[in-house]
Amino acid sequence: MAKLKRDNKLDIAPSKKERVTVGQVILLIILILATLFAFLPVELTFVAAFTDERSIAENGFRFIPLKFSTAGMAAVLKYGKQLAQSYLITIFITVAGTFLGLLFMSMFAYSISRKEFRLAKFLSIYLLIPMLFNGGTLSGYIIFSQYYHLKDNLLVLILPLCVSTMNVIILRTYIVNSIPGELMEAAKIDGAGEYRTFFQITLPLLKPSLAAVGFMMATAYWNDWQNALLFISSDNKKPLQLLLINIQKSIEFLLNNVNVPASARAAMGGTIPQYSSTMATVLVVIGPIMIVYPFFQKYFIKGLTVGSVKG
Incomplete structure (x- = not known):
C-alpha cells in the first residue's frame, strides 16, 4: 500500500x-x-562618468566607452575639502533627521492607534490637515527665517522633513494590523505604563516598518537641496546636493563665458568636461544610496506589505 x-x-x-x-x-x-x-540608466551613468569628453561630444553616450578618462570625476573631486565637509553635513542631517523623525512619528502612530485614547480621533484629523492644505514656499520661508530664526541653521534642514503624514499612517497601520492588542493589554495588566509599553513592546515589534519608513526618510534627506538653497548661506554648512549644484553652475559658467581667463581653464585640465562631470556628479550622489539599499531591502518590502494587510 x-x-x-x-x-x-x-x-x-x-x-x-x-x-x-x-x-x-x-x-x-x-x-x-x-x-x-x-x-x-545606472550603467550608462557610471560609464559616462569615466568617458572622455570629446568622445561623448562626437559619438554620444554609449554603454561601452570608446575612450576612458577620469577628467569628469577629477573635476568634481577638485573640490575635495569642501566635498568632504558637505558629505559630513549631509550624513549628519540624514542620520539625525531620520532618527528624530522615526521617534516622533512612531510615538504619534502609537498614540492614535490606541482606541482608549480620547484624543486619537482629533489627532488623526489634525494629522491630515498639512497633507491637504499647504501654506506654500513663501510662507514657509517667512516662518522659518523670521519667526523661528533658523536662517543658516542646520535645524532648518532637519525639521521640515521630520514628520510626514503618509509615514505616520504606515506606522499606525502596522501597529493596528500586525501587533496584537492583547499583548499591550497584558502589559497593562502587569503594571506597565504607556511609555514602557511603547519602548519595550511596541517599538521592538515595529522594526520592519521602521526600516521601510526610515529608508524613505533617509533618501528624502539625502536628496534634499531646495531647503538648503533657500536657507543656507555658509559654505561650511552646505549639504552635498547644494554643493554639487554649485559645481555644475561653475562648469557652465566656464563654458559659456568667453572672458574666463586661461588659468581657470588650465586648472580644469585644459578642457572642461561638461557631460562627464555631470554624470560624475550624479554618481557621487547616488553611490551611497546604492550601497545602503541592499541591506534595507528585505525590511523595506516587509514593512510596506505586512502593515497593509490585516493579520
Missing part, C-alpha cells in the same frame, strides 16, 4: 511541477527584463 502511494505521488508530481516551472520561467524572464531596464 505504501509503495502504491509512493507511485501515485511520482505520477502526479511531474505534471504539477512542470506547470509551476513554466510560470516561474515566464515570471523570471519578466523580472530579468524589468531589472535590465532599471539597471541600464
Whole structure:
C-alpha cells in the first residue's frame, strides 16, 4: 500500500511541477527584463562618468566607452575639502533627521492607534490637515527665517522633513494590523505604563516598518537641496546636493563665458568636461544610496506589505 502511494505521488508530481516551472520561467524572464531596464540608466551613468569628453561630444553616450578618462570625476573631486565637509553635513542631517523623525512619528502612530485614547480621533484629523492644505514656499520661508530664526541653521534642514503624514499612517497601520492588542493589554495588566509599553513592546515589534519608513526618510534627506538653497548661506554648512549644484553652475559658467581667463581653464585640465562631470556628479550622489539599499531591502518590502494587510 505504501509503495502504491509512493507511485501515485511520482505520477502526479511531474505534471504539477512542470506547470509551476513554466510560470516561474515566464515570471523570471519578466523580472530579468524589468531589472535590465532599471539597471541600464545606472550603467550608462557610471560609464559616462569615466568617458572622455570629446568622445561623448562626437559619438554620444554609449554603454561601452570608446575612450576612458577620469577628467569628469577629477573635476568634481577638485573640490575635495569642501566635498568632504558637505558629505559630513549631509550624513549628519540624514542620520539625525531620520532618527528624530522615526521617534516622533512612531510615538504619534502609537498614540492614535490606541482606541482608549480620547484624543486619537482629533489627532488623526489634525494629522491630515498639512497633507491637504499647504501654506506654500513663501510662507514657509517667512516662518522659518523670521519667526523661528533658523536662517543658516542646520535645524532648518532637519525639521521640515521630520514628520510626514503618509509615514505616520504606515506606522499606525502596522501597529493596528500586525501587533496584537492583547499583548499591550497584558502589559497593562502587569503594571506597565504607556511609555514602557511603547519602548519595550511596541517599538521592538515595529522594526520592519521602521526600516521601510526610515529608508524613505533617509533618501528624502539625502536628496534634499531646495531647503538648503533657500536657507543656507555658509559654505561650511552646505549639504552635498547644494554643493554639487554649485559645481555644475561653475562648469557652465566656464563654458559659456568667453572672458574666463586661461588659468581657470588650465586648472580644469585644459578642457572642461561638461557631460562627464555631470554624470560624475550624479554618481557621487547616488553611490551611497546604492550601497545602503541592499541591506534595507528585505525590511523595506516587509514593512510596506505586512502593515497593509490585516493579520
